[in-house]
Amino acid sequence: MTYLMPSTFQPDISPIADNLALSAVVALLPLLTVFLTLGVLRWKAHWAGLTAVAVAVVVASLFFGMPLHLAVLSATEGAAFGLYPIMWIVFTAIVLYQVTVRSGHFEDLRATFHLISDDPRIQAIIIAFCFGGLLEALAGFGAPVAITGVMLMAVGFSPLRAAAIVLLANTAPVAFGAIGTPIITAGALTKIPYTEIGAYVGHQTPIIAVFVPLLLVLMADGRRGVREVWPLAVVVGVTFAVAQWFSATYLSVELTDIIASLAGLAAAVLFLRVWQPSGREAALESLAVERERDRILVAAGPAGAGVRSDHSEPEGEAVLAAEHDHALSLTELDARARSLTPRRIATALFPYLLVIAVFAVAKLVPAVKDWLASTDVKIAWPGLAGEVLTHAGQVSKSATYTFPWLSSPGTMLLICSIITALVLGVGFGGWFKEVVATAVKMRFAFLTVACVLALAYVMNLSGQTITIGTWIAGAGAFFAYLSPILGWIGTAVTGSDTSANALFATLQQTAGKTAGIDPTLLVAANTSGGVVGKMISPQNLTIAATAVGLLGRESDIFRKVVPWSIGLLVAMCLLVGLQSSVLAWMLP
DSSP states (O other): OOOOOOOOOOSSSSSSOOHHHHHHHHHTTTHHHHHHHIIOOOOOHHHHHHHHHHHHHHHHHHHHHOOHHHHHHHHHHHHHHHIIIHHHHHHHHHHHHHHHHHHHHHHHHHHHEEEEEEHHHHHHIIIIIHHHHHHHHTTTHHHHHHHHHHHHHHTTOOOOHHHHHHHHHHSGGGGGGGHHHHHHHHHHHHHHHHHHHHHHHHHHHHHHHHHHHHHHHHHHHHHHHHHHHHHHHHHHHHHHHHHHHHIIIIIITTTTHHHHHHHHHHHHHHHHOOOOOOOOHHHHHHHHHHHHHHHHHHHHHHHHOOOOOTTHHHHHHHHHHHHHHOOOHHHHHHHHHHHOHHHHHHHHHHHHHHHHHHHHHHOOHHHHHHHHTTOEEEOOOOOTTTBBBBSSSSBBBGGEEOTTTTTTHHHHHHHHHHHHHHHTTTTHHHHHHHHHHHHHHHHHHHHHHHHHHHHHHHHHHHHHHHHHHHHTTTTGGGGGHHHHHHHHHHHHSSSSSHHHHHHHHHHHHHHHHHTOHHHHHOOOOOOOOHHTGGOOOOHHHHHHHHTOOTTOOOOHHHHHHHHHHHHHHHHHHHHHHHHHHHHTGOOO
8 A cells, every 4th residue: 555645735824623823822832942942941052943843843744734754854944044044154254253363453453442442331332233233234144243242252241241232232233134135025025115114114123223222231231331321322322223214214225234333333433532431440340250250150161051961062161262362451452552553453444344345246236236146046945845835825935945155145254254364364274274163163053053944944834934923913903013023933933034024024914904004014013023033043142152152051141132132022012003003103
């Protein structure tokens, strides 16, 4: 007797007893697994990810009727996407950073920021918010967290605090990150002009951006820091927000974050010419005490670092080595800053100016952008392509894997790292050593992100994601207050606002039409909700932990940032809900 597998699988919106609510609750089990294992049980991120993928496959097969082999193949495609292009971008960004460290010019970059301000709380705003926003605008996909996390640690922050600060800072710029990719993706899926969606987002995320620098200061130095540094935080936050609003509404969605980040940085530099904060010494002393306490905890091993596996030896060594590599006393830093010449400053900034130039050409020159896109290779995933339908009965395009070998931001960052190595005297041999060392250091990060994207693909292709979304959309007119939650969930799971829009943008549009709510508002809300979910995604947590040498302590970072993520989500839900009614005048 021969068993014939069904030729295609079409997800059912209510597969369990024809009950949408019950089906949605079961579909949430993989996400609950992530939050439980990371936030409560304090597992390592790659074990949490592997467990969640297993749960998603079981739910897909047993409850949603997806053939087991299709569920497993969905996971393999998602894992491939997680490794390339996502982790390829992060990997090459860290290689670029490591090359600058190897060249010896990183300390000049640190001294350059020191010239702007020697107050660590202000440096947190400049590096994590302004410089990080610029990196998010150009590359996205975790690169800002990877680079600015180490930079903050180098200016005196403990690894755990540095990771938390950069994750919080990486919120407001996310919607327009990677040259507006999340918004462009939403426009392509919904057929709403992406410039219109961008304008709506530009009337939402700037409200969050106003307060982010102030929250960074609160996280960096508590209420004392807020009392002493709030004028600069307000100036930078308002400047960034106004620039983001103006560019998104009137200039360019693609350039929005570049303009906003540079405007915020310029505002900081100009404001510091006429105003200086008090309390710098007390802040430095507090950071030094915390650094020493963290050093002791890390050196203590398992007792201080939570659950460990036998093969995770580099945690403490990575932190201690990183601190040693960038250790400069304040006296030495002051001396270095005073000795800087325009040539040395330009050399220190060269890698990042090169990144800006390369990405500007690749993303903003139509002929180059189109040529790069034409090199992408489309691969029908073996055994999966053509076998999975969408809820509407159409062949799922998600089963076709795109291999952007040349157009990927990671490839551009790789080219930048090679050029940087040659220009700064590291050479090809030194560059290759950094590639190998970074690959070894990130081996568990690769596994974690592969698992997270495997989870996303299984949930999406099996229908779990659309079931959750449809259930939430059943709230009717009140759905406007809930719509950002979908973007928050999507980004928390995938680590990408682009992926969250790929999952839910069309659903938001349909829900808006059904409930009589402006569909563009809800699609924008999906994007805006996603920006505050990125800080708690396992992918970003792992990137941050890897960058600062705390791989294996993602659960500690998670517990530090999750209250901020939930608080900002509540604020965004209230804003969008009110914009659907009494604050409709705010919208373009």
